[in-house]
Structure formats: C-alpha cells, structure tokens
Amino acid sequence: MKMDIEKVARLARLELSEEEKVTFGSQLEQILTYMEQLNRLDTSGLEPTSHAIPVNNVFREDEVKPSFPQEEVLAIAPDEEDGHFKVPRIIE
Amino acid sequence: MEYEPVIGLEVHAQLLTRSKIFCGCSTTFGEEPNTQTCPVCTGQPGSLPVINRKAVEFAIKLGLATSCRIAPYSLFARKNYFYPDLPKGYQISMYEFPLAVGGFIDIMVDGKKKRIQIIRIHMEDDAGKLKHGETPETASFSYVDFNRTGVPLVEIVSGPDIRSPEEAGDYLRKLRSILQYLEICTGDMEKGTFRCDANVSVRPKGRKEFGTRTELKNMNSFRHVEKALEFEIKRQMAALEDGEEVVQETRLWDVDQGVTISMRGKEEAHDYRYFPDPDLVPLRIDENWVGEVRKKLPELPDEKKERFIRQYEIPEYDAEILTSARAMAYYFEECVSFFPEPKIVSNWMMGDLLRELKRDEKEIDHCPVTPKHLAEMLSMIKKGTISGKIAKDVFEEMYRTGAYPEDIVKDKGWVQILDEGEIERAIQKAIDANPKQVEDYRKGKEKLFGFFVGEVMKQTHGKANPKLVNELLKKKLKA
Numbered sequence: 001m002k003m004d005i006e007k008v009a010r011l012a013r014l015e016l017s018e019e020e021k022v023t024f025g026s027q028l029e030q031i032l033t034y035m036e037q038l039n040r041l042d043t044s045g046l047e048p049t050s051h052a053i054p055v056n057n058v059f060r061e062d063e064v065k066p067s068f069p070q071e072e073v074l075a076i077a078p079d080e081e082d083g084h085f086k087v088p089r090i091i092e
Numbered sequence: 093m094e095y096e097p098v099i100g101l102e103v104h105a106q107l108l109t110r111s112k113i114f115c116g117c118s119t120t121f122g123e124e125p126n127t128q129t130c131p132v133c134t135g136q137p138g139s140l141p142v143i144n145r146k147a148v149e150f151a152i153k154l155g156l157a158t159s160c161r162i163a164p165y166s167l168f169a170r171k172n173y174f175y176p177d178l179p180k181g182y183q184i185s186m187y188e189f190p191l192a193v194g195g196f197i198d199i200m201v202d203g204k205k206k207r208i209q210i211i212r213i214h215m216e217d218d219a220g221k222l223k224h225g226e227t228p229e230t231a232s233f234s235y236v237d238f239n240r241t242g243v244p245l246v247e248i249v250s251g252p253d254i255r256s257p258e259e260a261g262d263y264l265r266k267l268r269s270i271l272q273y274l275e276i277c278t279g280d281m282e283k284g285t286f287r288c289d290a291n292v293s294v295r296p297k298g299r300k301e302f303g304t305r306t307e308l309k310n311m312n313s314f315r316h317v318e319k320a321l322e323f324e325i326k327r328q329m330a331a332l333e334d335g336e337e338v339v340q341e342t343r344l345w346d347v348d349q350g351v352t353i354s355m356r357g358k359e360e361a362h363d364y365r366y367f368p369d370p371d372l373v374p375l376r377i378d379e380n381w382v383g384e385v386r387k388k389l390p391e392l393p394d395e396k397k398e399r400f401i402r403q404y405e406i407p408e409y410d411a412e413i414l415t416s417a418r419a420m421a422y423y424f425e426e427c428v429s430f431f432p433e434p435k436i437v438s439n440w441m442m443g444d445l446l447r448e449l450k451r452d453e454k455e456i457d458h459c460p461v462t463p464k465h466l467a468e469m470l471s472m473i474k475k476g477t478i479s480g481k482i483a484k485d486v487f488e489e490m491y492r493t494g495a496y497p498e499d500i501v502k503d504k505g506w507v508q509i510l511d512e513g514e515i516e517r518a519i520q521k522a523i524d525a526n527p528k529q530v531e532d533y534r535k536g537k538e539k540l541f542g543f544f545v546g547e548v549m550k551q552t553h554g555k556a557n558p559k560l561v562n563e564l565l566k567k568k569l570k571a
C-alpha cells in the first residue's frame with residue numbers, strides 16, 4: 001500500500017527532510033501493510049470497537065470549577081498582549 | 093431558463109449550560125479574555141475530558157422537539173485541523189454516530205405547511221475567539237481569547253429541502269424559537285450563540301439532480317443570511333446562463349459590499365481524518381432517559397399554535413405569529429386572562445404593539461406596555477370610555493411612558509364624549525360651516541356622509557362616540 005508521506009506531513013504541520021521522507025515513508029508503509037492483514041477478516045455484522053474497555057456514559061454534573069489564573073495560561077503563550085494570545089495574523 | 097435554488101442549512105447553537113462541555117470552566121459571556129480556561133479546554137497533555145450531563149440532556153431535548161430519533165449509541169470523534177483558535181489541534185465532534193437523526197421542522201410557505209427534514213443533530217465543542225489587529229502596529233497580528241473554547245454546541249443539519257432565501261429565514265426563525273422555548277440557547281445571532289452556514293446550489297427547474305454547491309459562511313443576522321443567499325443564487329444562475337461552471341468552494345459573505353467572496357486559495361482542501369476520541373467513552377442513551385426528558389418538554393410552538401386556534405378561536409395566521417416566541421405567547425395569554433376577547437387582543441398585539449417593538453428593535457419581554465395595561469385599555473374601549481381612535485394615542489402614550497391607561501386618559505382629557513347634546517352642537521357647527529356639502533348630500537351625494545363624520549370628529553378632537561355621531565348625524569342631515 002502506497003501512501004503520500006508528503007500529504008501526511010503537511011496535514012500534521014511537520015517539515016521532513018528528503019531523507020526523513022524516505023525513512024518514515026517506508027516505515028509507515030510497513031505499518032499499513034501489517035494493518036492490511038486485518039482488512040482480510042470478515043467483520044460484517046460486528047460493531048466497530050472504539051474503546052478497549054466496555055465503559056459507557058461517564059458524566060460530570062454541570063458545575064463550575066475554578067479555571068487557570070489568566071497569568072498562568074498566558075505564561076504558555078508564545079507572545080501575549082492585553083490578556084490575549086498574540087499570533088501571526090490569520091487571513092480572514 | 094428558469095432555475096430553482098436548493099438550500100441546506102447547518103446551524104450551530106450554543107447550549108446554555110453553566111460549565112463547558114468537557115470541563116468545569118465557566119461559560120459566562122463577556123469576561124476578561126483567557127480567564128475561563130483549564131488544562132482540558134486548552135488541550136494540555138495528560139488532561140482528560142468528561143462530558144457534561146446537562147449538555148447531553150439539552151441535546152436530547154432538541155432532538156425530541158424536532159421529532160428526531162435519539163440514537164441509542166453515539167460517539168465523539170476528533171476532527172483534526174490546525175487553527176489558532178483551536179488549542180487541542182482537533183475539535184471534539186460526532187461523526188459516524190450523531191446523537192439524533194431523522195427529524196423535521198415545519199414552516200409555513202404561502203399559507204401551507206412545508207416540512208424541512210433534519211438529517212442529524214450532533215454535539216461538539218466551540219473554538220476560541222479571534223480578533224484581528226486594526227492599527228498599523230497590530231495589523232500583522234491576531235489575538236486569541238480561549239474563554240469560548242469548549243462551550244457546548246449542537247450542530248443541526250437540515251436536508252436540502254429549502255427552496256428560497258425566505259424559506260431559509262423562516263426555518264431559522266422556527267429553529268431558534270424551538271431552542272428558546274426549550275430554554276437551551278439564547279439564539280442571538282449577533283452575539284454568535286446561534287450561527288448559520290448555508291449550502292446552496294441552483295438547477296434548472298424540474299431537474300432532479302442537484303447542481304454544484306457552494307458553502308456560505310460569515311452571516312451574522314437573519315437578514316444577512318437571506319441577503320447572502322439571494323446574492324449567491326443570482327450569481328450561480330448568471331454563471332450557468334453564461335455557460336460557466338459553478339465551482340464547489342467556500343464563500344464568505346461580505347457585509348459591507350453585499351457580495352459573497354471566494355475563499356479559494358486561502359484554505360487547504362479539507363482532510364479532517366476523523367477518528368473516535370479515545371478519551372471519551374460512548375454515550376448509550378436508553379429509553380428511560382429519553383422518556384424522562386420527553387416528560388420535561390414544554391409546550392412547543394406548533395402545539396401551542398394548534399391550542400391557540402382551538403382554545404381562543406383565532407385565525408391560523410394570528411396563532412402562528414403569536415406563538416413564534418415563547419414570550420409573545422405568554423403576553424397574549426396574560427392579556428386574554430384580563431380581557432377575554434382573544435381576537436381583539438391579537439389585533440392590537442399584531443398591529444400597534446409589534447410595530448412599536450419592531451421600530452425600537454425591542455423584544456416583547458421588554459415591552460413598556462404590560463399585558464395588564466393593554467387589557468385595561470381594551471376594557472376602556474369596550475365600556476365606551478374611550479374611542480378606538482383615541483385608543484391608538486393612549487397606546488402610544490402607554491408605550492412611551494409605561495403609565496396606566498386610565499391615568500393617561502384622565503390627564504389628557506381623552507374621555508369619550510357620550511353626551512348627545514354636546515355631539516349635536518358639534519354636528520350643528522359642521523352643518524352650518526358647510527352649506528354646499530349639505531345641499532349636495534341631500535340631493536343624493538351620500539358619499540359625503542364620511543366627510544361630515546370627519547368634521548364632527550375634528551370639532552370634538554376625535555373624542556365623540558362614533559356610533560352616536562353616526563346616528564345623530566343621519567337624523568340631522570335628513571331634516
């Protein structure tokens with residue numbers, strides 16, 4: 001199975017060197033080939049398993065809990081101004 | 093060639109929970125930026141989301157209110173993309189297993205019921221809010237506030253059943269009204285608690301297949317949705333007429349220019365790579381829970397409308413308008429409880445009351461005239477204390493000042509004249525001042541009767557009882 005390593009990298013915002021493209025490309029292909037084996041099984045009539053443990057309906061009540069102080073969350077911002085995260089302009 | 097537009101709408105509605113969908117941060121609007129965030133809603137490594145029970149209940153409510161089937165199994169999925177208002181790098185949404193499917197909303201088109209299918213309703217988390225620098229120093233930056241990140245949303249996807257911008261507007265108003273009846277969303281398009289994207293295409297009338305569609309975004313009022321659709325439909329029809337092809341793309345509504353603009357090139361082809369969110373376990377909503385929620389449903393617009401027609405014997409048109417908002421229906425029923433003549437109440441509400449409110453862009457729950465005041469004024473008309481004509485002035489005064497109708501009438505000296513002697517004197521004056529018209533009238537020009545009524549009313553400043561004026565005037569003119 002062939003995969004477009006450049007597309008995957010672009011979607012994940014990863015910059016790969018030519019060398020990395022070759023390395024990761026073949027590694028990913030091996031993984032996909034391995035997964036292909038599973039595709040040979042007949043799974044019609046089976047509900048897809050999204051979670052390994054059979055747990056459903058875990059809820060929290062609608063209660064407000066304390067949030068991060070503003071300084072704390074802004075401390076992880078690359079840049080900040082007037083209480084906002086400051087980023088390169090997004091085209092609108 | 094004659095073309096037909098095909099429109100489907102995707103609405104995002106913010107749910108009125110106190111806390112966010114997957115964490116305990118407050119959802120209060122308008123707080124200082126970035127003061128309502130935590131490891132979960134900012135996507136810090138190792139944090140775990142847990143679904144807010146109330147948000148699920150609200151979504152079930154909406155599902156039931158739009159006659160959807162509540163899915164016994166639904167599942168959150170990650171929608172992966174990068175944008176600065178999305179700290180996790182993915183939105184938590186539902187993909188293959190939405191919460192509710194297969195419902196509908198009925199709207200009125202040319203006096204007939206038209207059914208718009210609801211394909212699905214699913215839950216997801218909202219993104220943050222972006223501001224873009226406007227001064228020379230800030231123009232190359234955008235500013236992010238994550239307070240809104242993680243506020244619960246429902247997305248309601250309609251079928252491609254809408255055939256005109258007006259129908260789109262009616263559908264949206266009806267959906268908003270349902271959300272407000274359920275008290276699960278404020279429905280404020282300007283504030284963004286109720287947002288709408290539109291898929292629109294055109295096809296030659298009579299053809300079954302759909303044309304190529306575009307997706308419209310950035311419309312933040314009902315009026316703009318209708319205007320944007322009008323523009324886009326015309327644009328696509330013109331393209332087809334010229335033998336051009338419509339390109340499938342996202343277009344933004346430009347409010348200032350009144351046009352839709354292509355986002356081509358500014359947006360990469362979407363590849364969201366949805367997959368089940370491993371951090372959130374599936375929802376299995378059983379019949380018991382659905383039944384409990386169903387029991388708590390209020391009377392909805394359509395049911396209320398039917399009841400109004402039955403109970404108050406008002407026309408369907410009136411009932412439709414009076415039930416279009418919960419507060420309006422409440423006002424009507426309050427007023428009728430004090431003045432039990434529903435059609436008269438309805439006429440005044442749909443006439444003077446709604447006109448004033450519309451002019452001031454006020455909602456009915458902020459109306460300065462209370463239902464009780466309106467009812468009192470209507471009683472005064474009925475008793476003959478004031479004429480229907482003067483009542484218009486009384487109403488305006490009530491609306492302006494919020495005063496009691498009786499006080500207004502007393503202060504202004506607007507009490508209706510029922511004294512026959514006084515009316516006769518006014519009639520005599522009108523006759524004396526217009527001998528020519530009297531002669532013509534007596535020769536058979538009966539149309540002039542209205543003229544004399546007007547003259548008498550002028551004399552009495554509109555306060556004379558019209559019935560008496562008619563009677564006495566007829567007698568006098570005959571003589």
